[in-house]
Amino acid sequence: QELASWQTCSTFLAPSGDSWAVYAARPFKAEEIVELTPFFIPLRLEETQHSVLDNYVFGFHRDDKVFNVVLLGNGAFYNHDAQPNLKYVQVIKPGDTDDIPHMVGFRAIRDIAAGEQLYVSYGHDTGWFEKRGISDKSPTDEKIDAAMLPLYKNKYCSAAYAGVGLPTWKGKILPILDAVKDQLSTTLPPVAWMDLTRLAPFDAGLSDARAKVNVQKGDHIEQSLGLVLSRNRVRGTPLGPIAFYWENLKIDHHQHLINLRDNAKLILQYQGHDTEWQAVDRFVGYSEITILPISGSIGMVRRVGNEDYNCKLIIRSNKNHNTNVGVTLELVATRDIAAGEVLRLNISPSEFREEYELLHEEMEASGQPHHPSIFDTMHSEEL
Numbered sequence: 001q002e003l004a005s006w007q008t009c010s011t012f013l014a015p016s017g018d019s020w021a022v023y024a025a026r027p028f029k030a031e032e033i034v035e036l037t038p039f040f041i042p043l044r045l046e047e048t049q050h051s052v053l054d055n056y057v058f059g060f061h062r063d064d065k066v067f068n069v070v071l072l073g074n075g076a077f078y079n080h081d082a083q084p085n086l087k088y089v090q091v092i093k094p095g096d097t098d099d100i101p102h103m104v105g106f107r108a109i110r111d112i113a114a115g116e117q118l119y120v121s122y123g124h125d126t127g128w129f130e131k132r133g134i135s136d137k138s139p140t141d142e143k144i145d146a147a148m149l150p151l152y153k154n155k156y157c158s159a160a161y162a163g164v165g166l167p168t169w170k171g172k173i174l175p176i177l178d179a180v181k182d183q184l185s186t187t188l189p190p191v192a193w194m195d196l197t198r199l200a201p202f203d204a205g206l207s208d209a210r211a212k213v214n215v216q217k218g219d220h221i222e223q224s225l226g227l228v229l230s231r232n233r234v235r236g237t238p239l240g241p242i243a244f245y246w247e248n249l250k251i252d253h254h255q256h257l258i259n260l261r262d263n264a265k266l267i268l269q270y271q272g273h274d275t276e277w278q279a280v281d282r283f284v285g286y287s288e289i290t291i292l293p294i295s296g297s298i299g300m301v302r303r304v305g306n307e308d309y310n311c312k313l314i315i316r317s318n319k320n321h322n323t324n325v326g327v328t329l330e331l332v333a334t335r336d337i338a339a340g341e342v343l344r345l346n347i348s349p350s351e352f353r354e355e356y357e358l359l360h361e362e363m364e365a366s367g368q369p370h371h372p373s374i375f376d377t378m379h380s381e382e383l
C-alpha cells in the first residue's frame with residue numbers, strides 16, 4: 001500500500017540494554033515537533049508519588065500547585081540526558097488563569113538523524129536520580145545502525161494512530177498557537193509547528209484510536225508497556241477509565257499475571273514516608289493488581305467487551321526490564337482491519353462512574369478529543 005505521511009512512523013519504543021528507550025524512525029529538523037502527545041492526564045502529586053508511576057510523569061504547575069502529568073504515546077519513556085535532543089513543550093491559552101495545557105509535546109532541540117535515541121532532561125540538578133537512589137549513567141548517544149533500522153521499525157513501530165488529527169489541530173490548537181506566539185518567543189510562525197501532512201484527516205482521541213495502516217488478522221498492531229499499580233493508587237483518580245482493573249481482564253491475563261508473580265517477575269512498587277521513600281514490593285493479592293497502559297495508544301483503544309471487537313490484548317513479562325515493575329502489552333488483530341478503522345478491544349470498560357467524571361472534567365478543560373461513547377455510562381446515569 002502507498003502510505004500517506006500520517007501513516008508513517010516517526011518514533012518508536014524499543015528495548016535498550018536492560019530497559020526501554022525511544023528512537024527517531026526518521027530525521028527531524030531543529031524545532032520540529034517530534035511527538036504530539038496523543039493523550040495526557042494531570043494528577044495531583046499524592047496520586048503518583050507512592051507508586052512506580054512517580055518515575056514516569058512530568059511535573060508542572062497549575063493554579064500555583066505542582067501537578068504530575070501522565071503522558072501516553074512515548075512521552076513517559078524518554079531517557080534522561082543533561083544535553084538532551086528533545087524539549088518538553090506545552091501550550092497554555094493566554095488569559096487562562098488555571099494554567100491547563102491544551103497541547104503537550106516534544107520538540108527537537110537540534111537536527112536529529114534517523115535511528116538516534118531521543119532524550120529529554122529530567123531537570124538541571126541531579127536531584128531526580130538521587131531521590132530515587134539511581135545513578136545517572138552518562139548518556140551513550142546511542143544510535144541504531146542504518147542497516148538495522150528497517151528491522152527495528154518493522155518490529156516496534158505502532159500500527160495505531162491515536163490522538164489529535166486535523167480537526168482538533170485546526171479547530172483548537174492552531175488558534176491558541178497563534179495567540180501564544182509571542183509569549184513563547186519562538187521565531188517560528190505557528191503553522192510551522194506541525195507539518196499538517198503528519199496529522200490524520202480525522203481525530204483519534206480517547207476511545208477512538210484507529211488503525212494507521214491495513215492490518216491483517218493475527219498481526220501485532222502495537223507493543224507497549226503497562227505499569228503494575230495497586231488498585232488503590234488508581235481508584236478515585238482519572239486514570240481509572242484508562243487502566244485495566246483485574247476484574248475486567250480475561251482469564252488468560254489473570255493466569256499470566258499469576259505465573260509472572262510466581263516466577264518473581266512482577267512486583268507492586270510502593271514508596272512513602274514509612275519506607276523513607278525507598279521503593280519496596282508491597283503485593284497484597286492478585287485482585288489488587290491494575291495495569292496502566294502507560295506507553296503507546298493501547299489505553300486509548302475503545303473497550304467493547306465481547307461485542308464486535310477486532311483486537312485482543314496479550315500480556316507478557318517485561319523481559320527487557322530489570323525492575324519487574326511492568327509488563328509488555330501487545331495489541332493483536334483478531335480480524336483484518338483497514339487503515340482508518342476504529343480499534344475495538346474485547347475487554348469490558350470499568351464501571352466506576354466517578355472516575356469517568358473526573359476524566360471528563362480534565363478532558364473538557366484541556367479540549368482533548370475523545371469518542372463520546374466512553375462517557376456514555378456516566379451520562380446515562382445522570383439522565
Ligand SMILES: C[S@@+](CC[C@H](N)C(=O)[O-])C[C@H]1O[C@@H](n2cnc3c(N)ncnc32)[C@H](O)[C@@H]1O
Nearest residue numbers: 019020055056076077078079080081135136137
Ligand atoms: C521515565 S523512565 C525512562 C524509561 C526507562 N528506560 C524504562 O524502560 O522504564 C525513567 C527511568 O529510566 C532510567 N533512566 C533514564 N535515564 C537514565 C539515565 N540517564 N541514567 C540512568 N538511568 C536512567 C531510570 O531507571 C529511570 O527510573
